Amino acid sequence: MLGRHGQARGAANGSSRLDGLLIEAVTGTGAHIGAAYLLDEAGDVLQMAAATGMPAPIARSWARIRTGDPMPIAVAVREERLVWITGREQLAREFPEAALTLPYHYAVALSPMRANGRICGGVMLLWPAGRTRELTGRQREVIQRACDEIGLLIHRAHRAGLPITAGPRPRVLPPPPSDEADPRLVALDCLNRLPEGHCALNTDGHVTLLSAPAADLLGRSPADVVGARLWDALPWLRDPAFQDGYRAAVVAREVTHVTTRDPVGRALSFQMFPGPSGVTLRITPAMDVRRPPGARRPRVIAVHEMLQLATALARAVTAQEVIDLVADHVMPVYDVQALAILTSAGGRKRVAASRGFSRKAVKTFNDRPAVKPVPPGGQRPEFFSTWEELRAAYPGSLRFDDMSAWAFLPLITSGRPMGSCVLAYDRPHRFGSDERATLTALAGLIAQAFERARLYDANHELAQCLQEQLLPHALPRIRGLDVAARYVPATPGMDIGGDFYDLIKLGDDTAAAVIGDVQGHDVTAAALMGQVRTAMRAHATAGADPGEVLAHTNRLLTEVSPDRFTSCLYVCIDLSDQTAHLASAGHPPPVLGRPGGPGSVVETVPGPLLGVDPGATYTATEIPMPPGSVLALYTDGLIEEPGLDLGDCITALAARFRPEPGRPLHHLADRLTGADVIEQRLDDIAVLLLRNAGGS
Numbered sequence: 001m002l003g004r005h006g007q008a009r010g011a012a013n014g015s016s017r018l019d020g021l022l023i024e025a026v027t028g029t030g031a032h033i034g035a036a037y038l039l040d041e042a043g044d045v046l047q048m049a050a051a052t053g054m055p056a057p058i059a060r061s062w063a064r065i066r067t068g069d070p071m072p073i074a075v076a077v078r079e080e081r082l083v084w085i086t087g088r089e090q091l092a093r094e095f096p097e098a099a100l101t102l103p104y105h106y107a108v109a110l111s112p113m114r115a116n117g118r119i120c121g122g123v124m125l126l127w128p129a130g131r132t133r134e135l136t137g138r139q140r141e142v143i144q145r146a147c148d149e150i151g152l153l154i155h156r157a158h159r160a161g162l163p164i165t166a167g168p169r170p171r172v173l174p175p176p177p178s179d180e181a182d183p184r185l186v187a188l189d190c191l192n193r194l195p196e197g198h199c200a201l202n203t204d205g206h207v208t209l210l211s212a213p214a215a216d217l218l219g220r221s222p223a224d225v226v227g228a229r230l231w232d233a234l235p236w237l238r239d240p241a242f243q244d245g246y247r248a249a250v251v252a253r254e255v256t257h258v259t260t261r262d263p264v265g266r267a268l269s270f271q272m273f274p275g276p277s278g279v280t281l282r283i284t285p286a287m288d289v290r291r292p293p294g295a296r297r298p299r300v301i302a303v304h305e306m307l308q309l310a311t312a313l314a315r316a317v318t319a320q321e322v323i324d325l326v327a328d329h330v331m332p333v334y335d336v337q338a339l340a341i342l343t344s345a346g347g348r349k350r351v352a353a354s355r356g357f358s359r360k361a362v363k364t365f366n367d368r369p370a371v372k373p374v375p376p377g378g379q380r381p382e383f384f385s386t387w388e389e390l391r392a393a394y395p396g397s398l399r400f401d402d403m404s405a406w407a408f409l410p411l412i413t414s415g416r417p418m419g420s421c422v423l424a425y426d427r428p429h430r431f432g433s434d435e436r437a438t439l440t441a442l443a444g445l446i447a448q449a450f451e452r453a454r455l456y457d458a459n460h461e462l463a464q465c466l467q468e469q470l471l472p473h474a475l476p477r478i479r480g481l482d483v484a485a486r487y488v489p490a491t492p493g494m495d496i497g498g499d500f501y502d503l504i505k506l507g508d509d510t511a512a513a514v515i516g517d518v519q520g521h522d523v524t525a526a527a528l529m530g531q532v533r534t535a536m537r538a539h540a541t542a543g544a545d546p547g548e549v550l551a552h553t554n555r556l557l558t559e560v561s562p563d564r565f566t567s568c569l570y571v572c573i574d575l576s577d578q579t580a581h582l583a584s585a586g587h588p589p590p591v592l593g594r595p596g597g598p599g600s601v602v603e604t605v606p607g608p609l610l611g612v613d614p615g616a617t618y619t620a621t622e623i624p625m626p627p628g629s630v631l632a633l634y635t636d637g638l639i640e641e642p643g644l645d646l647g648d649c650i651t652a653l654a655a656r657f658r659p660e661p662g663r664p665l666h667h668l669a670d671r672l673t674g675a676d677v678i679e680q681r682l683d684d685i686a687v688l689l690l691r692n693a694g695g696s
Helices: 004-029 056-061 072-078 088-094 096-101 137-159 184-192 212-218 240-252 300-313 319-334 359-367 387-393 433-470 523-541 546-560 646-656 665-672
Strands: 033-039 045-052 064-066 083-085 106-115 118-128 171-173 197-202 207-210 256-261 267-275 278-285 338-345 348-355 382-384 405-413 416-425 481-488 499-505 510-518 566-574 579-585 591-593 621-624 630-634 685-692
Touching (some): 004 033, 004 118, 004 137, 045 118, 056 240, 064 072, 072 083, 072 106, 072 118, 083 088, 088 433, 096 433, 106 137, 184 207, 184 212, 207 212, 212 278, 240 256, 240 267, 300 433, 319 338, 319 416, 348 359, 382 387, 416 433, 481 499, 481 665, 510 523, 510 685, 546 566, 546 579, 566 630, 630 665
Parallel strands (some): 045 171
Antiparallel strands (some): 045 064, 256 267, 338 348, 382 405, 499 510, 566 579, 591 630, 630 685
16 A cells, blocks of 8 residues: 555656656647646546646636536537637637637647546647648647547556546646757857847746846846746736737747836837747837837737626626627727627518617618618628628628628527627728637627527516515514625526525514525526525424424425425524524524624534435524624625635635624625625625614
């Protein structure tokens, strides 16, 4: 048997061998970036174990990908096939989210790995776009051999009890070593003789060499910069323009050119020349530089706006909100004068939402007979630089508001066309390849947002009706008990969730508080929520103690919904005795705050979730609740964060839970569920605060 240290060495050796096989695949195929993903035990998440040639921030942004996500590596693993993407336009058409994450020119191959016949992960390799139009037979052999050898390595390690797993962060490997001696001292001496500044970065952005003229231009000594990431040593280079230029150089192997200003306002020009081991910067005062032929000036505003738009569209719940968000982010960047979303009904195209087109144009279009006045909206985007081009392709087209160029972007979800987005320009417009690719990726985001908006419109009325029965409109007033409650749905615009709370008046100085979380976020979960609340009210008002209330409700749920489970916390507060009795069915423990001190986690005896075991019993816990104390009940959406231990999250909540005497509870509730909190959460949030006001 291996000891603990022997096991650790064995696992480390396995990871090291995996790293070596990945580097062999990169060098053997002529790629400049590679990454290896491992599938987690549940088969739901691909975790990047190692990467080479890739900056650490980019590696971290692609570190965890769910197998159901519309990302290339997920498709390769899910469909168990090699995925080959020749460049940015194909990537934008097929994987718009990936195209927006890394909006640069590169080709990529993605292949699944098998261990003992079962999928265990995948390999990703990148080349500069245009260098490799198709994978050669030799490259395919190298990729397949690397996947086979890594899979065999994983299988043998697992069989030996030394499983190879991905760490919390990917291992970012240095580029393959060169056979040549390190010429840094000689190179530095040569570069110091030149008037312009030169700086060498490795693929992770760390400075490996800085010439004296560069140090003078940057205003820092080499000792302060070498060894650090350039933008850590010089925070003003975190400017999005510089960052995009650097990433384009690393990912796409393009010569890029960026001009930015230092803290004193002096304009400096950075030319970035990529290579296998990193990027060389040529630094000059901005007035002295000429952009070399073929150098790319990044469309920084477009990239920045697209990333912001992706976040904003996730919250859009109507077709007009979708078009307004697109207009706000895209029209200023691409000089677009009008946008519209077109849908088909009864053989006719209609404007579902628009911005920039006149009312007369929209009415004329909608009143048009059932003909094809515009491109029919197939599976591929179409671009027309002039009115003559459009009319030649579609003779029956109408020209609205004297527009002179158009982009017609099909809106496709799950392989089904659902309409098209039209971008119109008031003068002829030549669409470059970068612009076509970005707009094609944009269409994917619009399609997803528009589909969500349509589903929301169809279900909104039902959601509103159900919601009236799910959560209390107003909590009862009980003398001596201050109360505040908040509910924040996880999905913006949808009011149906599985979290619930309630407050039941049992007497003049007694009350029962309930909080829970029904499995799921659908209508079934909502209906079950209503049943749970009704059952608890009935048993509470009949005089059952906290443990009995949960036991009776549990037996009901195992009968009416055996495949749905519910966590729940039931609290009975007696203001005359200044005590609270609590019983938990697998729910996070409450937090108690007392005047003048930090909050503390209330230790409960959690029983099984409701709906699991019909014979389950639940034990009540008694705690003191003196005047001024505040009890916080919450659901896990308030605290849960990916990758963090739930117990640590609860402890962190208690540490920041400090109710202020005399301050209204709703202020504390607002602070607990503020925008800085809910933006980081992926689940519904319900909070119920209860304060013993001392009989006031």
